[in-house]
Amino acid sequence: xxxxxxxxxxxxxxxxxxxxxxxxxxxxxxxxxxxxxxxxxxxxxxxxxxxxxxxxxxxxxxxxxxxxxxxxxxxxxxxxxxxxxxxxxxxxxxxxxxxxxxxxxxxxxxxxxxxxxxxxxxxxxxxxxxxxxx
Amino acid sequence: xxxxxxxxxxxxxxxxxxxxxxxxxxxxxxxxxxxxxxxxxxxxxxxxxxxxxxxxxxxxxxxxxxxxxxxxxxxxxxxxxxxxxxxxxxxxxxxxxxxxxxxxxxxxxxxxxxxxxx
Numbered sequence: 001x002x003x004x005x006x007x008x009x010x011x012x013x014x015x016x017x018x019x020x021x022x023x024x025x026x027x028x029x030x031x032x033x034x035x036x037x038x039x040x041x042x043x044x045x046x047x048x049x050x051x052x053x054x055x056x057x058x059x060x061x062x063x064x065x066x067x068x069x070x071x072x073x074x075x076x077x078x079x080x081x082x083x084x085x086x087x088x089x090x091x092x093x094x095x096x097x098x099x100x101x102x103x104x105x106x107x108x109x110x111x112x113x114x115x116x117x118x119x120x121x122x123x124x125x126x127x128x129x130x131x132x133x134x
Numbered sequence: 135x136x137x138x139x140x141x142x143x144x145x146x147x148x149x150x151x152x153x154x155x156x157x158x159x160x161x162x163x164x165x166x167x168x169x170x171x172x173x174x175x176x177x178x179x180x181x182x183x184x185x186x187x188x189x190x191x192x193x194x195x196x197x198x199x200x201x202x203x204x205x206x207x208x209x210x211x212x213x214x215x216x217x218x219x220x221x222x223x224x225x226x227x228x229x230x231x232x233x234x235x236x237x238x239x240x241x242x243x244x245x246x247x248x249x250x251x252x
Contacts, residue, residue: 007242015252022142022252025175028213032234038242130247132140 006039007129013048014133017066018058023051024066026134031069034076041128042073043121044113045084049091052083052113054099067099074102074111081113084121137161138169138244140237142251144176145194146187150250151180155197157248158206169244170207171198172237175251178215181208181229195226202228209236 011030017023034040044052051070058065073081081101088094100110116124125131139158143150158168173180185195202208208229210220215231222231241247 009241020252021175025214029174029234029237033238033241036235036238036242038238130241130244132241132247133249 006037008039010128010131011042012133013044013051014046016047017051022134027066031076034078040078041080043082045087049083049087052098082116083113085115085117136167136169136245138240138247140172140249141177142175144179154250168206170240173210174214178210178218178220181226182224183226184224199226199228
């Protein structure tokens with residue numbers, strides 16, 4: 001199926017990564033959906049941006065962390081990963097805090113989520129066939 | 135319009151299940167098609183036949199089962215269900231356990247995916 005004819009499906013992640021299971025089970029949905037013929041994108045905003053913070057340690061929480069899985073999103077063919085700039089700034093986070101989600105096939109440069117403004121997110125949302133929030 | 139509905143929350147504890155049910159009934163009454171209903175997260179608890187609410191309260195699982203009897207595809211996520219002890223043996227009739235691929239197909243085929251939950 002050509003890129004143009006694929007249905008665009010966006011995931012929004014708005015909740016903090018720990019404290020509830022939404023973000024973790026939401027990640028499972030992304031990994032499955034990426035195997036289908038759909039044009040997948042993911043946007044992290046509000047407290048969801050904490051899910052992209054590098055160096056999470058869930059040992060003391062007694063739960064399995066999932067940062068490692070975010071680290072290979074690109075390997076799962078999930079390349080369109082965005083993070084809301086305003087949400088980052090409001091929480092004192094910068095681009096350097098973001099975890100690596102894969103590496104460029106040619107240059108082997110690390111790939112990080114792309115910081116975008118709310119207006120860019122709005123125009124991407126307007127293009128989607130469906131949006132799922134977690 | 136072809137609609138798909140996804141429910142994230144358990145019954146009684148949260149209004150998501152009731153809101154979704156009322157939304158679906160209203161959408162059908164308006165002539166819309168329901169492509170499917172998908173239970174995820176704690177939503178998988180909505181369709182266990184082990185629930186036994188007080189008689190003067192609504193029976194949420196039976197309500198979903200009746201909707202399923204009209205031919206609407208109602209799917210419980212297997213991964214979320216296994217985690218929470220929901221298996222085929224405890225399901226009400228007209229509901230099935232399947233994978234996230236079903237949610238994917240609903241998201242692709244429905245004109246709108248409507249999500250109920252926090």
